[in-house]
Amino acid sequence: MTDIKELGEFGLLERLTGDIKPGHGVVKGIGDDCAVIEGEDFYKLVTTDMLVSGDHFRCDWHSPWQIGWKSIVVNVSDIASMGGLPDYALVSMALPDGTEVEFMEEVFKGMKDACDSHGVDIIGGDTTHGNELVINVAMLGHVERELLCLRSDARLGDMICITGDLGKSWAGLELLRASKTGYTEFYLQPQCQLDTGRMLAPYVNAMIDVSDGLASEVKHICRESGVGAEIKMKDIPISEKTIEAGSSLGKDPLEWALSGGEDFELLYTVSREQYKNVKSTGPIVIGSILDDGVYLFDGHRKPLKGGYDHFKRDG
């Protein structure tokens, strides 16, 4: 028998779903931020994310409103990474014995506020019992055919860009774990880049959201596009607040950027010709697409390591 920890999250997924062929009308099945289905005027986008108490939120850290907010935003981020717009959400919840109605009202208020902020309607769901609070959101959206951005669209010579700071979510988590205060707001109440995604979509090639750390997402793009990449360490954007958090905890914020995840920035590749068209969004250029190999450059090239794995997590 093999423990899932040995394969890791992505190894397990490959083992379970590697033989599944995209079905009728499926433009992109398993292996991107959303599934993409043929439609009349638009492609339809579908995504789903499960949040588990203790893993994705903690009731002693997050307010119930923030738990609800996060459950929606992580899905909107997946839609944003395809260049699309979200439309509808279905919310499934397992609630433990003793859950208070007032707590769930606040969770739902967070969901509704996040939905209102991003143009989403809640249209259904499922409520059941469990031993721990679990929230699953399935989200439907759409994207104009010509705007669809896949992980597999990176091209040799593309610039690799990111929409904002990395490591900021993990900084907050580490501060809370150490019972410290400071820069915790992004971890507790993440934001996604829906508007920027729409502005980028006409011009960029591959796009993905940073949910499992920069290293993991760069490798996803390279594997799906059949290319390589070099990331310049000095250009990875890490904010002063994140660096301060690292100093106060004696930890390396670069590790948080590479492996922490949940920053929900958009990582994308864009050709040198199209770069001028994305400049207004404030792109941060962190590397370029090569024909082979995935490297981190810090004076010399070394393999790009890291990425968050739910089955190999620490703490």
Add this chain to the structure above:
Amino acid sequence: MTDIKELGEFGLLERLTGDIKPGHGVVKGIGDDCAVIEGEDFYKLVTTDMLVSGDHFRCDWHSPWQIGWKSIVVNVSDIASMGGLPDYALVSMALPDGTEVEFMEEVFKGMKDACDSHGVDIIGGDTTHGNELVINVAMLGHVERELLCLRSDARLGDMICITGDLGKSWAGLELLRASKTGYTEFYLQPQCQLDTGRMLAPYVNAMIDVSDGLASEVKHICRESGVGAEIKMKDIPISEKTIEAGSSLGKDPLEWALSGGEDFELLYTVSREQYKNVKSTGPIVIGSILDDGVYLFDGHRKPLKGGYDHFKRDG
């Protein structure tokens, strides 16, 4: 503060979602087996169901294949109750530490077999960590506009029919709880009525699947349609095997039929004129739609009580 147990599953849902209006393009939002979205040639159907270890399956009772099978079938049943056909599934899973890859391969084989049996493609999902095994499936389907069957379409004078035996799932659960053998196969490996649903759809008015017990589903139809109903106790179909299980356990199988749930038969209402068109499916007539009140008739009328509630469950 109010415990969710005081409101119950449906009271909580009303409190959390009562103010949500159906959004743009939504034909039917919260409050039916599926959400219904406008489409070009067809209505789009979307549904989701969460299965939690210990509540919806038990790893010492269900084989991993059966857990996977059930997670798909419960969603297909929701699509069937709208008169539709399922197309795509997204599978989210929280896996506890120590889960074995081979176990998950069997779970996925059950899912894939259930998908193959019902014409469904798995197109995405999410895999994460949790302290107990949780599987959420979101399913997309479609139905021809003229075939859509809502809970709210029952009409005064309609006959109330069911597609098959009730109480059979709960019989299996009770036998397993008592460490007995016998009629457990339906509980462990439920079947849904997709083909029958399609045959019924052109002729019936309201339709719903029996997931929370007959009493609960009759009341859903009455509330959503603004009508009443009388169910004839002697006509509720309970199989010999279920009656035997009741005898061996000293329990009343009628209670299992009314409140047990997970039978996944289709409950529907049909006019006397259209009844001839559904006769080939073997309908079991159990009552009729009144203008007001929801009754069980066993020689005299009494209020119809019962229905499964995840927050008020026994055992």
